Amino acid sequence: MRYPDAIDKLIEALRKYPGVGRKTAERFALYTVNRLNDEAIDEIVDAYLRIKEDIFKCPICGNITDTDPCYICKDQSRDKSTIIVIEEAKDLIVMEKTNKYHGLYHVLNGAISPSDGIGPEDINIKGLLVRLKDETIKEVILATNLSNEGETTAQYISRLLQDSTILVTRIAHGIPAGGNIEYADEITISKALEGRRKL
Amino acid sequence: MYIKSLKLTNFRNYDKLSTNFSRKTNIIIGKNAQGKTSVLESLHILGLTKSHKLNKDRDVIKIGTEYAKINSLINLNDKDIELDIIISKIGKKAKYNQIELEKLSEYIGILNVVIFSPEDLDLIKGNPQIRRKFLDLEIGQISKQYLYSLLNYKKVLKQRNDLLKAMQMNKEKDMMLLDILTDQLIGYLEEVVRQRRQFISRIAKYTNKIYKYLSNSQSNLVVKYVPSIKSNYKKEFVNKYKYDIITGTTNLGAHRDDIEFFIDDYFIKTHASQGEMRSSVLSVKLALIDFIFEYKKDYPILLLDDVLSELDEERQNNLLDYIQNKTQNFITSTEINEINLKKISNYKIFTIKKGHIEESGDIEFKI
Secondary structure (H helix, E strand, O other): OOOOHHHHHHHHHHOOOOOOOHHHHHHHHHHHHHHOOHHHHHHHHHHHHHHHHHOEEOOOOOOEEOOOOOOOOOOOOOOOOEEEEEOOHHHHHHHHHOOOOOOEEEEOOOOOEHHHOEOHHHOOHHHHHHHHHHOOOOEEEEOOOOOHHHHHHHHHHHHHOOOOOOEEEEOOOOOOOOOOHHHOOHHHHHHHHHOOOOO | OEEEEEEEEEEOOEEEEEEEOOOOEEEEEOOOOOOHHHHHHHHHHHHHOOOOOOOOHHHHEOOOOOEEEEEEEEEEOOEEEEEEEEEEOOEEEEEEOOEEOOOHHHHOOOOOEEEEOHHHHHHHHOOHHHHHHHHHHHHHHHOHHHHHHHHHHHHHHHHHHHHHHHHHHOOOOOHHHHHHHHHHHHHHHHHHHHHHHHHHHHHHHHHHHHHHHHHOOOOOEEEEEEOOOOOOHHHHHHHOHHHHHHHOOOOOOHHHOEEEEEEOOEEHHHHOOHHHHHHHHHHHHHHHHHHHHHHHOOOOEEEEEOOHHHOOHHHHHHHHHHHOOOOEEEEEEOOHHHOOHHHOOOEEEEEEEOOEEEEOOOHHHHO
């Protein structure tokens, strides 16, 4: 037996989400048919439409936004001399929560990974270089992930900037704050030793 | 360290097996294809999460069942610990005192195991890949840093090879990216090579001593590490950039390393007899026992699969003398009278028949 066409379409559409397989998509679709009233469905449809209409990437920094430019890029009180380079927009939200940093951001939207077919031209490095030319940036803080791909990306950007006067720095890594040394693994400890600093 | 007891469920041809071991020597007797080696294989997996045979993890699951289980009670520094491995069709889990460990690398190295089986002659006769697997397995038993560097080396190598494949086909070539990935690769390579070199030099000194002892000979058994790059990593890589792009792969590095074995001046692989090869590999395996002791201040478990009968009487006696009072041993054989029991103090004998194990301490009187 087959589902009516409309349900099949919904199942296929839901499967676009990561982690959603055929079974889960089917459950969601049937729940939509059996349990959600028209009002609830309208609410969902409306929410999706608003995403489509209102949300876009900030043309300056690549952050997800509903204003042009985004709330950070248009905030005149922010320090325009430093820029933090991150892989994903969600990293920006984490950084902002610290309330310690008041400079600018640049979202790359990924990291260099030849195995996934992602080269330097496939992430937003070009946009960064344009910004560095026009703006009064003195320091670029590379805060890509500490994975191999994040490291490659950080290295790549730092080489592109090696002849410029801009200071290029990399975030530190090691034992987490409030962490006990006895619970850290050997690799983290040896990294922390490598990155030790003078007191 | 020693294994007190073992329980197998749905492992190879065993529905269920449950047995207690002697802390010294365990002799497992059975005809061919009854499940002797499977017991040793389960102990190998218990220590290293991998079989000593070149097969897939799931091959050990008894046909028609969903998962295989190895439960054990081991004694480590006078403390009893439960170690369990569960292999299902989708993966494996390792447990320490019933707590599942997130990473297998946390588990490897708790119980150290050394095996000598007929297939091990391939360490000399076989291709370099087998020798590299040996290096990785043995160094991995004592160094997490090595496992970490090796894992990342392989990841970066894959990135670099995929980039080279793309460069092979594209006109535009991003040499800067290739250079960055090369630097990253060298970072991990240095650690892998450093540890491999150190490992070979450590075991080489034991190996030679043991070889002389086993075969009552004056000849020297020499083990040599042959790294793909001797020094000046960056320069050698840069020299090969063009060649790497043309071939679309990385032509240098830890994935091309090898080990060579010599008796005095002659190359064992091409010039030695089967017997000399066997003594050489056995010497390497026994050297591992001393090597592991050097690190852990405790001897590993020694598994001898069907090899005693292959040695002449003198070598067999020398071997049994050598391991006396060191390791807990598991020895398999088809016939009890092929083993010189006078050389072994404190042993248990098990007989295996069609996937059933039975302790039969008095078997020597029956024969």
